[in-house]
Amino acid sequence: MRVGILTIGNELTTGRIQDTNTAYLAGELASRTYEVSASMAVGDSQSAIKGGLDFLLPLSNAVIVTGGLGPTADDITTECIAKAFGLKLYLDEKALQVIKDRFERFKIRWSDNNAKQATFPKGAQPIPNPVGTAWGYALKRNRKIIIVVPGVPREVRKIFPEGVLPILEKASGRKKVVVLTKTVKLFGLAEALVDDALSDVVYDRKTLSIGFYPRFPENHIVLTARDTERKRAQKNLDDVRKKIEERLRKYIFGYDNDTLEGIVGALLTERKLTLAVAESLTGGLITDRITNVPGSSQYFERGVVSYSNRSKTDLLDVPEHTLEEFGSVSETTATLMAEGVRRMAKTDLGLSTTGIACPTGGTERKPVGTVFIAVTDGRRRVCRDFQFRWDRRRIKEITSQWALEMLRQFILGLE
Amino acid sequence: MRVGILTIGNELTTGRIQDTNTAYLAGELASRTYEVSASMAVGDSQSAIKGGLDFLLPLSNAVIVTGGLGPTADDITTECIAKAFGLKLYLDEKALQVIKDRFERFKIRWSDNNAKQATFPKGAQPIPNPVGTAWGYALKRNRKIIIVVPGVPREVRKIFPEGVLPILEKASGRKKVVVLTKTVKLFGLAEALVDDALSDVVYDRKTLSIGFYPRFPENHIVLTARDTERKRAQKNLDDVRKKIEERLRKYIFGYDNDTLEGIVGALLTERKLTLAVAESLTGGLITDRITNVPGSSQYFERGVVSYSNRSKTDLLDVPEHTLEEFGSVSETTATLMAEGVRRMAKTDLGLSTTGIACPTGGTERKPVGTVFIAVTDGRRRVCRDFQFRWDRRRIKEITSQWALEMLRQFILGLE
Numbered sequence: 001m002r003v004g005i006l007t008i009g010n011e012l013t014t015g016r017i018q019d020t021n022t023a024y025l026a027g028e029l030a031s032r033t034y035e036v037s038a039s040m041a042v043g044d045s046q047s048a049i050k051g052g053l054d055f056l057l058p059l060s061n062a063v064i065v066t067g068g069l070g071p072t073a074d075d076i077t078t079e080c081i082a083k084a085f086g087l088k089l090y091l092d093e094k095a096l097q098v099i100k101d102r103f104e105r106f107k108i109r110w111s112d113n114n115a116k117q118a119t120f121p122k123g124a125q126p127i128p129n130p131v132g133t134a135w136g137y138a139l140k141r142n143r144k145i146i147i148v149v150p151g152v153p154r155e156v157r158k159i160f161p162e163g164v165l166p167i168l169e170k171a172s173g174r175k176k177v178v179v180l181t182k183t184v185k186l187f188g189l190a191e192a193l194v195d196d197a198l199s200d201v202v203y204d205r206k207t208l209s210i211g212f213y214p215r216f217p218e219n220h221i222v223l224t225a226r227d228t229e230r231k232r233a234q235k236n237l238d239d240v241r242k243k244i245e246e247r248l249r250k251y252i253f254g255y256d257n258d259t260l261e262g263i264v265g266a267l268l269t270e271r272k273l274t275l276a277v278a279e280s281l282t283g284g285l286i287t288d289r290i291t292n293v294p295g296s297s298q299y300f301e302r303g304v305v306s307y308s309n310r311s312k313t314d315l316l317d318v319p320e321h322t323l324e325e326f327g328s329v330s331e332t333t334a335t336l337m338a339e340g341v342r343r344m345a346k347t348d349l350g351l352s353t354t355g356i357a358c359p360t361g362g363t364e365r366k367p368v369g370t371v372f373i374a375v376t377d378g379r380r381r382v383c384r385d386f387q388f389r390w391d392r393r394r395i396k397e398i399t400s401q402w403a404l405e406m407l408r409q410f411i412l413g414l415e
Numbered sequence: 416m417r418v419g420i421l422t423i424g425n426e427l428t429t430g431r432i433q434d435t436n437t438a439y440l441a442g443e444l445a446s447r448t449y450e451v452s453a454s455m456a457v458g459d460s461q462s463a464i465k466g467g468l469d470f471l472l473p474l475s476n477a478v479i480v481t482g483g484l485g486p487t488a489d490d491i492t493t494e495c496i497a498k499a500f501g502l503k504l505y506l507d508e509k510a511l512q513v514i515k516d517r518f519e520r521f522k523i524r525w526s527d528n529n530a531k532q533a534t535f536p537k538g539a540q541p542i543p544n545p546v547g548t549a550w551g552y553a554l555k556r557n558r559k560i561i562i563v564v565p566g567v568p569r570e571v572r573k574i575f576p577e578g579v580l581p582i583l584e585k586a587s588g589r590k591k592v593v594v595l596t597k598t599v600k601l602f603g604l605a606e607a608l609v610d611d612a613l614s615d616v617v618y619d620r621k622t623l624s625i626g627f628y629p630r631f632p633e634n635h636i637v638l639t640a641r642d643t644e645r646k647r648a649q650k651n652l653d654d655v656r657k658k659i660e661e662r663l664r665k666y667i668f669g670y671d672n673d674t675l676e677g678i679v680g681a682l683l684t685e686r687k688l689t690l691a692v693a694e695s696l697t698g699g700l701i702t703d704r705i706t707n708v709p710g711s712s713q714y715f716e717r718g719v720v721s722y723s724n725r726s727k728t729d730l731l732d733v734p735e736h737t738l739e740e741f742g743s744v745s746e747t748t749a750t751l752m753a754e755g756v757r758r759m760a761k762t763d764l765g766l767s768t769t770g771i772a773c774p775t776g777g778t779e780r781k782p783v784g785t786v787f788i789a790v791t792d793g794r795r796r797v798c799r800d801f802q803f804r805w806d807r808r809r810i811k812e813i814t815s816q817w818a819l820e821m822l823r824q825f826i827l828g829l830e
Contacts, residue, residue: 027430
């Protein structure tokens with residue numbers, strides 16, 4: 001079943017409000033195997049609304065329309081739809097009473113323009129609004145369904161599952177299809193090379209799709225399997241996932257809702273390891289990410305943002321002469337920072353970053369984007385240097401990602 | 416001049432990605448008095464892309480198409496557009512070289528599928544991409560302009576003003592209108608109260624518009640003045656800005672591209688003050704924000720993320736008995752943390768946060784969302800307590816915002 005989405009409102013065509021309804025509806029529909037034919041946003045005008053319907057209806061079995069159902073003069077959706085199909089309007093007394101009761105319950109003064117919210121094209125089936133005053137409705141014309149709901153995102157999120165979905169499900173009447181998805185999350189391999197690696201994966205395009213989504217600094221591969229039988233869908237999904245893992249295992253750090261900091265946190269918890277972090281370049285971004293994970297206080301002991309040389313000496317025990325001889329951005333300093341923070345915090349692991357992100361801080365030998373990351377457990381120590389080419393913020397982001405990835409590899413003994 | 420927007424990608428019609436390009440483009444176009452005829456999102460399919468163009472072109476003088484220009488097999492926009500207009504494709508050697516150079520400069524391995532990003536329909540005018548590898552292009556057919564750009568939001572935000580707008584401006588050939596905008600940034604007043612405060616501001620709606628954009632945890636007011644004369648537009652803008660300042664001065668921390676961390680950084684620089692930060696709850700988010708500002712090493716000495724009690728004692732000199740008596744989340748501890756980090760770092764100012772963001776960490780007396788923020792210069796000390804009601808991440812975000820705001824007020828003597 002193909003569903004079109006039409007969002008209405010000048011606030012959308014002027015960019016004043018970011019439309020979130022389309023993405024919400026498209027996601028909900030796709031996860032239930034409805035195909036979204038197209039989505040459109042048009043302004044509050046009769047011709048634009050009619051034009052939108054004229055375009056979407058031939059492509060779709062149903063069209064969901066959001067917005068323009070409020071009480072004010074620029075809310076013209078219902079009027080336009082009635083006109084487009086040559087229908088008269090009627091006031092639904094039952095809906096009107098529910099809306100009036102709502103006003104009373106919330107002690108809002110009633111004004112007569114609110115009756116508009118209980119007015120529908122003749123033949124429409126009203127859809128109650130449990131969280132607002134503008135009701136929606138569904139209309140069948142020429143074997144197509146037009147479903148109209150208010151545009152307030154919060155109301156859409158309530159009316160869609162409760163009022164809209166049952167109508168679509170009844171109308172589609174098809175055999176139930178199971179949809180399973182799996183997101184594979186990678187880091188450390190360029191987008192085009194991920195694509196290359198996937199190019200010879202053989203799979204049935206009718207029952208499975210592979211989507212590729214770069215999410216700086218990560219790359220996400222999304223597998224979606226559809227089948228009338230859950231077991232077959234699951235097997236299909238697992239088979240393709242394994243093929244991808246064979247090709248890209250080294251770069252896969254997690255699945256679905258995993259975050260790199262969450263994966264690292266789970267590893268630390270599982271192995272009962274504790275961690276301390278010394279950041280210069282990343283300025284706290286690594287520990288910010290680490291502490292986004294609930295329960296991180298179990299393994300994360302402390303972080304030090306040693307921006308000044310003195311703080312590197314005070315808090316990390318990096319000797320002054322090292323800073324003088326090698327500079328604060330050097331392999332020696334990075335390694336001593338990781339060792340120092342580990343020793344002073346008495347943790348199992350120490351992690352550090354140092355580098356140059358400032359437009360003016362670079363030199364010929366150490367240009368902007370020079371980064372050192374070190375990790376140690378007191379016996380083994382790993383230090384890598386990088387040369388990044390982004391702006392200050394992106395250099396911080398990719399450095400924090402590499403630091404967490406190096407820590408993951410260190411714990412797993414992969415490096 | 417009427418402009419249509421067509422965004423392409425299965426990730427949009429399946430709701431996997433929230434489309435932000437449409438709102439950006441619509442806002443930019445509207446602020447320059449172009450009318451957006453309609454916007455649409457379609458999947459990566461020949462018929463959907465052709466359908467979208469067939470719908471938008473009759474309504475519009477120009478259509479901006481975004482997405483589907485990458486190197487991978489599901490990037491089919493250019494192929495579809497060429498087919499739709501019966502045009503052949505050609506490889507632009509100049510663009511190819513620029514893209515290859517970019518790969519080399521960033522040390523990314525070249526693979527031949529990237530040549531697709533320098534392939535255009537015959538007759539198209541290539542539009543360089545200064546921040547990515549997929550070039551855009553413009554095509555004139557039947558007195559309409561089709562402008563195609565990549566879908567990466569960051570690239571759209573660069574290519575639109577530099578490559579797209581000049582083409583639209585040349586084509587529209589209308590009397591030049593000066594458009595001036597001013598964004599006023601507020602923090603600390605609820606959305607509805609900002610709206611209330613603005614309700615009696617009198618202004619000419621024909622030449623000025625006021626937009627209101629909640630950007631958690633900030634609120635932004637955007638003034639846009641349009642006039643054939645720059646001087647008049649500027650005066651109009653200034654007059655309304657002053658009216659807003661009269662009503663909301665207390666909550667305004669900056670304008671346009673200002674960030675709160677940038678404003679605080681400028682204040683510290685100007686007054687030659689240095690800063691050290693001790694974070695518990697915020698886990699490094701405050702110093703991450705502070706160090707996003709180029710030049711922050713001039714005033715930011717160190718940060719300490721004292722997640723464990725021992726680190727509070729070691730690095731901040733908070734006595735163990737204080738932690739036992741008052742708890743790590745208390746006014747006393749917050750104040751001692753700010754004083755301790757300041758003393759140990761020998762800076763002018765000390766800032767601290769402590770609180771409970773963990774779903775399981777709350778108690779009846781100190782529920783989840785309890786936060787203390789302290790700031791001191793060694794003589795004055797200010798500590799405020801808060802009770803926030805969001806999730807872990809939002810509690811961290813609003814706490815970092817309040818911490819920076821309290822620091823700003825402290826420096827300015829406003830508290």
